[in-house]
Amino acid sequence: MKVVVIGAGYAGSLAANRTVRKVRGAEVTVVNPRPDFVERVRLHQRIVGTARAATPLESMLKAGIEVRLGSVEKVGNGAVVLDDGSVLLFDYAFLAVGSTVRPMPGTVPVGTWEGAEQARAALAALPAGSAVTVIGGGATGVETAAEVAEARPDLRVRIIGSPVADGFSHRAFDRIRRGLERLGVAIVDEGATAVTGGRVHLRSGASLASDLTLWGIVSGVPDLAARSGLDVDADGRALVDPALRSVADPRVFAVGDCAAVPGARFACATATPQAAAAVDNLARLVAGRPPEPFAVRYLARAVTLGRRAAVGQLTHRDDSLRRASMSGRPAVALKELASRGGKFGARTGIGG
Incomplete structure (x- = not known):
């Protein structure tokens, strides 16, 4: 067969x-x-x-x-x-x-291998003080913004979403946003409409200067x-x-x-x-x-906030959110276990 x-x-x-x-x-x-x-x-x-x-x-x-x-x-x-x-x-x-991924013109998508490689090269070339903007308030955007901010504290990092971390609720939502802020990430709870001339244009009509704009939405x-x-x-x-x-x-x-x-x-x-x-x-x-x-x-949702922090929230089987959440080492362990488990299942054929 x-x-x-x-x-x-x-x-x-x-x-x-x-x-x-x-x-x-x-x-x-x-x-x-x-x-x-x-x-x-x-x-x-x-x-x-x-x-x-x-x-x-x-x-x-x-x-x-x-x-x-x-x-x-x-x-x-x-x-x-x-x-x-x-x-x-x-x-x-x-x-x-x-x-x-369907990136907005003027952005670099981080949800594909090719986009991640392009973003890696562009990020490495940025001098201190440069502004990096991540568009997308979901898990991909949050993890990207946190990772960049932790690895390059010499940069000005912001995340744009409406709102940021909207896939979480209750204490998990608050923990994610506080975690981003501790890393120095500026949170902009608004949608982006375009990226032109090194500026990100917002729905409100305002615009923000950005030396590198990353598209953190998988759709x-x-x-x-x-x-x-x-x-x-x-x-x-x-x-x-x-x-x-x-x-x-x-x-x-x-x-x-x-x-x-x-x-x-x-x-x-x-x-x-x-x-x-x-x-x-x-x-x-x-x-x-x-x-x-x-x-x-489903059992849970989780996001990393750099290499040493994470937030997880338990879900019902249908993926609706429970109030219970975790942070610190238990959340880091949960997220890493899920990441390793996905690859282990793919390699062994064990899953379900």
Whole structure:
């Protein structure tokens, strides 16, 4: 049986490795645009040089898994068409292309490997006293602003969001903002409308001088599912049945950020359980058993505030926020455990 996995992020790598473990005799091919597994949760660390964030795929994937470097033009009807015109036939495929970044003109995106490398070079070239602006008040923006401020205390760092840390509540919300302020990060609770001429323009009509403006928002997904004729939602995510199969082509499982799973958010904590559940359903189908529905289950949210601080907030299973939160060493440990766990799951095929 031929299985093609499109994408080698958290969901794709786990799906490939788990398929080898769970589906006897499966011939697995992974298609990815680069030869590395990128830890997107560590890209903010890569920017300041405290983490590598990239690991060769040959050390992430089990023996026997074939890797094809390239981009996919279309998937469906038992075939994956690559950008070089070659075709990979499959019995089943996993669509795991993740999410994407749509940066505002004049900004450098930090949510992609290429953007993080560009930001790293630009940051290293900034002289003391320069102003760095991070647009985005979510986890990516908060972690980026904190990391830059801690690594380069000689810079003036600000974060713009409406409001900053709006994915948290109660004491966690306050702790994150106080943590940013302790690092010297100026908080601007307002939306940005444009970046031109070295200035960030705000909705209020005001503008702020900025020597380097980083885009800290991850939103949207690649258009591969829509381009392939698969059914998608308004955001372009592949519509799936309860077993995570495309409703347009049941031979294609969609997992991770690119899958329209009700109640799911962009996160490796979402991607890895989905990939594990999808592979398990493939194993059930091969064995002649019915697939089982996937259920979203969350435990917590957490953000780092530099290398020595973090804030975590517990959630209900549906990702709604509890009042309980933590900071200090327990929160640092929680966030690091989650980051390492995502890579461990991807490498071993253990997840869920």
